[in-house]
Amino acid sequence: MDRYNFKLVEKKWQAYWNKNKSFKTTLDKSKKKFYCLEMFPYPSGKIHMGHVRNYTIGDVLSRYKSMLGFNVLHPMGWDSFGLPAENAAKQNNLDPKIWTEKNISIMKTQLKKLGLSIDWDREISTCSKEYYKHQQKFFLDLYDKGLVYRKESYVNWDPIEKSVLANEQVIDGKGWRSGVTVERKKLNQWFFNISKFSEELLSGLDKLDSWPNKVKTMQKNWIGKSFGCEIDFNLKKNDQVNSIKCFTTRPDTLFGMSFLAVSIDHPISKFYKERDDFKKFKEECSKTGTTEEAIAQAEKIGFKTDLRAINPLDNTKTVPVYFANFVLMDYGFGAVFGCPAHDQRDLDFANKYKLKIMPVVEPLDSTGHEYDKNKNFVIIGQAYTGPGKIINSNFLNDLKAPEESIVKTIEYLEKNNIGKKKINFRLKDWGVSRQRYWGCPIPIVYDENNNVKKIPLENLPVELPENINLSTNGNPLDHVDSWKNITIEGKKYKRETDTLDTFVDSSWYFLRFCSPKNEVEGFDMEEVKYWMPVDQYIGGIEHAILHLLYSRFFMQAINFNHEEFNITEPFSGLFTQGMVCHETYRNQQGNWLSPEEYELAKSRGEIIKIGSPESMSKSKKNTIDPEKIIENYGADAVRIFILSDSPPEKDVQWSETGMLSSYKFTQKLWTLHQKFKNKIEENSDKKDEEISIFTNQMIEKIKYNLEKFHYNVIIANLYEFYNFFNNKLNFNINKKTLLENYIKFLSAISPIIPHFTSECLTDLKLNPFQKWPEVDKNLIKNDTVKYVIQINGKKRATITCMKDISEKELIKEIMGGESTKKIFENKKINKCFFVKNRLINILVQ
RNA sequence: GGGCGAGUGGCGGAAUUGGUAGACGCGUUGGUCUUAGGAACCAAUAGUGCAAACUGUGAAGGUUCAAAUCCUUUCUCGCCUACCA
Numbered sequence: 023m024d025r026y027n028f029k030l031v032e033k034k035w036q037a038y039w040n041k042n043k044s045f046k047t048t049l050d051k052s053k054k055k056f057y058c059l060e061m062f063p064y065p066s067g068k069i070h071m072g073h074v075r076n077y078t079i080g081d082v083l084s085r086y087k088s089m090l091g092f093n094v095l096h097p098m099g100w101d102s103f104g105l106p107a108e109n110a111a112k113q114n115n116l117d118p119k120i121w122t123e124k125n126i127s128i129m130k131t132q133l134k135k136l137g138l139s140i141d142w143d144r145e146i147s148t149c150s151k152e153y154y155k156h157q158q159k160f161f162l163d164l165y166d167k168g169l170v171y172r173k174e175s176y177v178n179w180d181p182i183e184k185s186v187l188a189n190e191q192v193i194d195g196k197g198w199r200s201g202v203t204v205e206r207k208k209l210n211q212w213f214f215n216i217s218k219f220s221e222e223l224l225s226g227l228d229k230l231d232s233w234p235n236k237v238k239t240m241q242k243n244w245i246g247k248s249f250g251c252e253i254d255f256n257l258k259k260n261d262q263v264n265s266i267k268c269f270t271t272r273p274d275t276l277f278g279m280s281f282l283a284v285s286i287d288h289p290i291s292k293f294y295k296e297r298d299d300f301k302k303f304k305e306e307c308s309k310t311g312t313t314e315e316a317i318a319q320a321e322k323i324g325f326k327t328d329l330r331a332i333n334p335l336d337n338t339k340t341v342p343v344y345f346a347n348f349v350l351m352d353y354g355f356g357a358v359f360g361c362p363a364h365d366q367r368d369l370d371f372a373n374k375y376k377l378k379i380m381p382v383v384e385p386l387d388s389t390g391h392e393y394d395k396n397k398n399f400v401i402i403g404q405a406y407t408g409p410g411k412i413i414n415s416n417f418l419n420d421l422k423a424p425e426e427s428i429v430k431t432i433e434y435l436e437k438n439n440i441g442k443k444k445i446n447f448r449l450k451d452w453g454v455s456r457q458r459y460w461g462c463p464i465p466i467v468y469d470e471n472n473n474v475k476k477i478p479l480e481n482l483p484v485e486l487p488e489n490i491n492l493s494t495n496g497n498p499l500d501h502v503d504s505w506k507n508i509t510i511e512g513k514k515y516k517r518e519t520d521t522l523d524t525f526v527d528s529s530w531y532f533l534r535f536c537s538p539k540n541e542v543e544g545f546d547m548e549e550v551k552y553w554m555p556v557d558q559y560i561g562g563i564e565h566a567i568l569h570l571l572y573s574r575f576f577m578q579a580i581n582f583n584h585e586e587f588n589i590t591e592p593f594s595g596l597f598t599q600g601m602v603c604h605e606t607y608r609n610q611q612g613n614w615l616s617p618e619e620y621e622l623a624k625s626r627g628e629i630i631k632i633g634s635p636e637s638m639s640k641s642k643k644n645t646i647d648p649e650k651i652i653e654n655y656g657a658d659a660v661r662i663f664i665l666s667d668s669p670p671e672k673d674v675q676w677s678e679t680g681m682l683s684s685y686k687f688t689q690k691l692w693t694l695h696q697k698f699k700n701k702i703e704e705n706s707d708k709k710d711e712e713i714s715i716f717t718n719q720m721i722e723k724i725k726y727n728l729e730k731f732h733y734n735v736i737i738a739n740l741y742e743f744y745n746f747f748n749n750k751l752n753f754n755i756n757k758k759t760l761l762e763n764y765i766k767f768l769s770a771i772s773p774i775i776p777h778f779t780s781e782c783l784t785d786l787k788l789n790p791f792q793k794w795p796e797v798d799k800n801l802i803k804n805d806t807v808k809y810v811i812q813i814n815g816k817k818r819a820t821i822t823c824m825k826d827i828s829e830k831e832l833i834k835e836i837m838g839g840e841s842t843k844k845i846f847e848n849k850k851i852n853k854c855f856f857v858k859n860r861l862i863n864i865l866v867q
Numbered sequence: 868g869g870g871c872g873a874g875u876g877g878c879g880g881a882a883u884u885g886g887u888a889g890a891c892g893c894g895u896u897g898g899u900c901u902u903a904g905g906a907a908c909c910a911a912u913a914g915u916g917c918a919a920a921c922u923g924u925g926a927a928g929g930u931u932c933a934a935a936u937c938c939u940u941u942c943u944c945g946c947c948u949a950c951c952a
Contacts, residue, residue: 236871236947243870246951270952283952320950348950358952366868367950448951566947666892667879673945675879679893682905687892693907726883735881738891745891810887815933817887855932861886863932 026692028656032777035790036134044791045139047095049552056092057553058084059532059593061561061569062099065125066106069132071602071638071676072562074648075664079599079733080560081138082665085773086728088139089794095553096139097535099146100126103154104524108460112492118460119488122149132649137657137777144538148527149460153534155483156544157526158465160580162476169215169579172474175453179207184496186457211455212464212520216571219578220245220447222590226574232595234671237566244567246448251432253441255282255331255359258340262293266331266343269354269446273435274427275361277415278382280372282331283324283346285356290329291345300325300345307347322371323347331359334440335431336416346371354446362405369405383410383423452572454523457497459486461521467508468516475515484517528569529576532556532592547586559593566598597731600673602664604644606633614643617678635675646676655685658775662687665774666737687741688778694744695782697751698764706754711801713755716746717763718801721770725794728773740771761786766795811836812863829856836862 039045060080063073084096100122107118114121126147133140146153164170178187182200186209197204216223224245227238250271257265266282284290286304294300303325324344333339341359348367349358362372363381372379384399385391385408392402399413412418412427417434421427435441455464463484465477477484487505494501499519506517530544536553537546573592581587607620608631615623615630623630638645652660663684668674720743727735747767750760765783769792772779780790809832811819823835833854855863 239871240947243948248951250952268952272952322950346950348952350951353951360952365952367952446951563946669880672873677879677893679905680879683893686906690907730883732881734879735891738881741891808887812886812933815931820887853932855886857886857933861933863886865932 026689026778028658028688028777031781032135032137032657035777035780036137038780039137039139040134040142043141043143045094045096045141046143047093047141049549050093051552053091053093055095055553056084056087056558057095057532057556058087058558059095059097059535059556059560061559061565062101062528062531063129064101064104064106065122065129067125067128069129069648071646071648071664073133074136074660075602075670075674076560076562076599077133077136077138078661078664079597079670079731080558081136081140082661082728082733082773083558083560084139085776086794089769089773089792091793094139095144095535096141097144097146097538098133098138098140098142099144099531099535100129100148101524101528101531102126102147102149103461103521103527105458105460107149108458108492111460117488118492119149122147135649135652135657136660139776144535146531146534146538148462148524148531151483151485152541153531154462154527156534157462157522157530158477158482158484159479159544160530160576161522161526162465162479164214164579165476167579167582169218169582170212171215172210172212174208175211175213176206177209177211177453179205179209181205186455209455211453212466212518214452214454214575214579216452216575217447217449219575220247220449222578223449223571223574226591230591230594230596233593234596234598237563237570237596237598240566241571244449244571248446248448250444250446251435251441252355252444253334253359253435255334256337257343258330258332260329263290263329266290266357267355268357268359269444270359272361272364272424272428273431273441274412274415274418274421274423275364275382276333276335276359276431277418278361278363278380279333279341279359280362280378280380281324281341281360281368281375282343283349283358283360283371284343285349285351286325286345286347287351288345288349288356290327294325294327294345303345320347322367322374324371324375326375334435334438342377344371344375352450353448363401364405364407366405366407369401380414381406382413382415382418383408383427384413385410452523452525452575454526455520456523457500457519458521459490459492459498461524462527463499463521464518466518467510468518469513475510478510481510525568525572529572530580532559532573550587550589554589555592555594558595558597560597560599562601563598570596597671599670600668601637602676603635603673604638604646604676605635606642606644607631608633614641616643617646619643635673637673638676651681655681656688656777658778659685659688661774662737662740665733668734670731670733687744688775690748691744691775691778694748694751695785697748698760699785701751701755702757702761704754704757706756708754708756710750710755710759713746713750713759713763714798714801717743717766718797720746721766721795721797724770725797736774740774743767743771765792769793769795807859809859810861812861814865815863825859829854829862832856832862833864836864 058080060076063069080096084094088094102122107122110121111118148154161170180187180197180200180202182202183197187197187204224242224247227233227241230238248271250269251273252267252269253273254265254267257263266284268282286307306323324346327343327345329343330340331343333341348371349356360368360371360377361382362369362377362379364383369379371377379401381399381401383406385406391406392400394400410423412421412423418427418430421430432441432443436443463486465482465484467475467477469475487499487502490498490502492498497519499505499521506519508515508517533545533550533554536549537543540546570593577589577592581590604617607615607617609615609623610629620630636642636644648660659681663681664674666684667677667680720739724736724739727733727739747764765786765788768779768782772792783790783792806822807825809821809823810817811821821836823832827835849866851864851866853865
């Protein structure tokens with residue numbers, strides 16, 4: 023018997039799909055659409071296992087949906103702007119464009135080898151001017167709508183590279199490449215006014231039923247809505263400043279206030295910046311590590327000013343004003359009032375500076391709390407943040423905290439014009455300026471007075487200059503005078519040399535896929551109306567916040583003053599797949615070894631430390647090259663393996679034995695196919711309902727698991743299917759029944775192993791593209807069922823009997839059954855619990 | 868510190884609504900065939916026990932005729948987040 027030649031078969035079908043454009047989609051309003059999108063890759067050079075997993079999941083879904091009759095849009099493109107291209111180009115002394123295009127061509131070939139059902143006619147690349155031209159138009163459109171603005175803001179500045187670093191490029195406060203301490207520098211930057219839509223972006227989450235709760239929670243926390251009020255704290259007579267504004271969620275604890283703290287960047291710092299002791303304090307603050315943990319655990323330190331703030335609820339009382347390291351300038355108003363009794367952080371601060379600690383909320387239940395000898399509630403080591411009754415607070419006394427007391431306090435503050443109710447968001451505006459070459463140019467110029475002017479639409483795109491020197495300090499574009507200086511309508515201007523954050527590129531690419539060739543518009547309204555929203559978006563959890571939030575913002579921004587668009591949520595379904603992991607190897611010198619090097623070292627008898635499975639990464643050398651694996655085992659086998667071992671939302675561990683067994687399984691399937699063909703020649707009149715029942719039941723199962731993304735279970739179903747058929751083929755079966763069920767079997771597994779099933783189907787002179795098999799409901803409706811018989815809650819036997827029989831009939835059956843009747847000898851039945859067609863639990867004495 | 872999630876055989880993991888725990892695969896063991904096997908096929912495989920049976924889903928309680936699934940307490944691990952006023 024021939025072995026299954028996957029190389030030949032897969033090559034053949036990939037060529038067939040390519041030639042016939044089998045997955046080309048066009049707008050067809052007579053059909054229901056399904057837009058399946060996987061996060062598009064960054065063209066880093068080669069695809070990795072993460073891509074294989076991501077795109078296999080999407081491909082199985084796309085193929086399944088087409089079989090159901092949906093008009094499926096399944097496109098692919100390239101997130102092709104970004105730093106790695108610039109760095110690689112610098113190293114190899116070539117143009118980022120050439121480097122990027124080479125990678126795209128390699129990766130495209132690799133993706134095709136996976137047998138993905140992609141409409142390649144819709145391929146886009148964000149670094150092409152055909153793409154970024156429209157992005158520049160969006161930018162100007164947003165500018166016109168007032169959703170883009172320019173402001174000075176702090177950036178991470180690398181003094182060696184003379185460039186801005188992204189947060190993730192700052193490691194322990196040092197530049198990831200230069201290794202020198204990163205400075206905070208104020209620069210003029212472009213911002214998208216994402217915070218304008220805080221409320222919409224938050225409430226929109228509730229409608230996203232098919233998003234993982236985890237992602238929704240992460241976004242919710244990121245947006246960070248809090249209810250409270252702003253309060254003006256008047257200062258005791260002072261020449262420079264009259265009041266300080268604070269935001270608080272607990273105005274009802276005002277009577278317990280013992281200090282006011284402001285950020286070192288607070289506007290009032292200008293009155294102190296010349297003082298040596300203040301400078302020293304600022305230095306002290308900057309000394310604390312920049313790792314997140316260090317910041318959180320840093321000691322709370324303050325700098326006492328000569329100012330005193332008046333308690334707005336009792337103007338006879340004043341408290342000192344401090345600069346404090348724990349107050350953030352970019353949240354609220356950069357100032358807080360401290361109530362040590364009811365906030366742990368304030369308590370730590372008060373203890374350090376010996377400030378008064380007076381409780382104003384008393385817990386309702388006294389157990390576990392401290393009281394002085396007069397039985398007054400006191401705060402000792404820990405602040406009390408729970409609910410309770412207001413005390414020591416004049417007109418607020420005895421109110422229920424926090425509900426009643428907050429309402430009453432705000433009422434009072436508003437009546438007396440001291441403060442007002444306020445909702446505060448943590449979400450900050452999105453800074454999109456990058457001092458980089460390889461990104462979308464910002465279509466703005468400045469005149470000699472530094473006034474902003476938009477590039478006229480007809481002059482778009484603003485193209486990146488080519489063949490420039492990338493090895494300059496700072497932004498390379500800043501050094502290209504011929505590009506930077508421009509004359510418009512006879513007037514001289516200087517271009518904006520910053521480029522856009524690459525997250526902008528990916529915030530609307532799913533719109534572009536709807537009409538990728540439209541030269542006039544970024545997207546065609548009719549196409550977008552048909553295709554959007556994306557029905558199923560699939561990608562890594564690492565984009566849970568930024569990319570997904572930015573894309574959601576873009577829909578809000580396009581929608582703003584443009585009701586016709588009417589799309590507020592880009593992705594109605596979201597699935598986040600887990601990572602592909604592999605164990606790590608280190609030799610005695612502590613160097614990482616690749617799996618191949620490990621095998622080699624092992625054969626030489628070296629001692630190798632095997633580490634626990636970790637996400638595949640180049641630095642740990644625990645990567646597996648998908649191309650080699652496909653070469654060795656075939657795409658179908660790889661698809662089976664990548665889906666089989668774990669639920670798709672969880673991490674999966676790469677295993678060579680697992681991969682091998684998937685490969686063997688494809689061989690077994692081929693053997694089964696040969697066995698089937700031999701069998702079909704023989705005829706038998708033997709009626710075999712069992713095979714039809716099993717097949718139909720299995721198809722229902724696979725369908726259920728497909729819909730629920732239980733792809734690992736589908737692989738198990740596939741094995742069961744095989745085991746069953748393989749066994750059945752040992753017997754004679756009615757030709758028609760056998761063929762009918764075998765076709766259903768091949769169809770149901772075709773989304774998973776499309777090359778194999780296409781080959782088998784055509785081998786049987788059938789269409790390689792089958793519809794999703796119809797299930798014969800009558801067949802699934804079995805006449806007989808298996809009952810579990812429990813005695814006092816323990817399983818004692820199973821019994822097969824007619825479906826839908828009554829409890830009485832079943833008991834009669836059990837009493838009469840040869841194997842079951844002895845259970846009841848000398849026993850009295852007290853009670854029965856009967857679950858129809860499933861189980862009976864008989865309680866006996 | 869906060870948030871979320873998960874704990875099931877030697878391993879990865881099944882178990883739609885509380886209703887036969889361990890599907891399916893890997894591994895292991897035994898066997899068949901083979902010059903050979905890292906091939907193929909057959910069989911066994913949660914634990915204890917000859918067996919009947921008993922025990923078993925991190926731990927301890929609880930609800931229920933019935934709990935991996937629901938409730939309470941607790942432990943462990945993973946991920947995210949970080950002084951958010």
